[in-house]
Amino acid sequence: MPGIDEPDYDSGVVKKFMYVNRKAPFGTIYALEVLEMVLISAAFEQDVHLAFVDDGVYQIKKGQDTKGIGMKSFLPTYRALEGYDIEKLYVEKESLEERGLTADDLVVPVEVIDRAAMAELIDSMDVVLSG
């Protein structure tokens, strides 16, 4: 029987989390760090959403071959998110267009939404973490 002062980890509070990815994948550490946070929140069974806006859309661009730069590709991790029940991925239409990309250029299934819809979606969250 748990002691009276032990925190209740099974209280079932589920918050709407959103991770807003705004950086390209290799020039800075932000993309990788956000991905680490996403995996942690999955372990806590929260309602996780991922948004890709601005240069963040480049994170999930198909065909990344990092052999030549001696860095690890984290595309396999994005593909594995489904296995952690993280399937709410949103990409901003305007960000794709500005970069000459379409949803077909991306490694994972996403919902493409416009900037106004993205703004509303972000506004509906309980916790927003950006990188």
Add this chain to the structure above:
Amino acid sequence: MLHTVNKSPFERNALDACLARAVKGSAILLYEDAVYAATKGASTAQRVGQAAKDHKVYVLGPDLLARGFNEGQVLDGITVVDYDGFVDLVAELGTVNAWL
């Protein structure tokens, strides 16, 4: 002179700062996140394509491939180089101006 740019043109103004001040005929190498500026279809394509008429513009191949783009997706007039090519440019052109 060799000008180098390594920041995304969508996030920083390093590319524009470079293009505004690189004299005609000087060389420009795009590497790391600046390789996005060398890709077809990006909103920067016209600006960079124009720059390629006044400058010898190069892009670093390994950084391009790491980001999911191949040589066929590079704007016309831009030359893809590898690390050895980067070194050759530095050795040949002498002064490097890094627009960080």
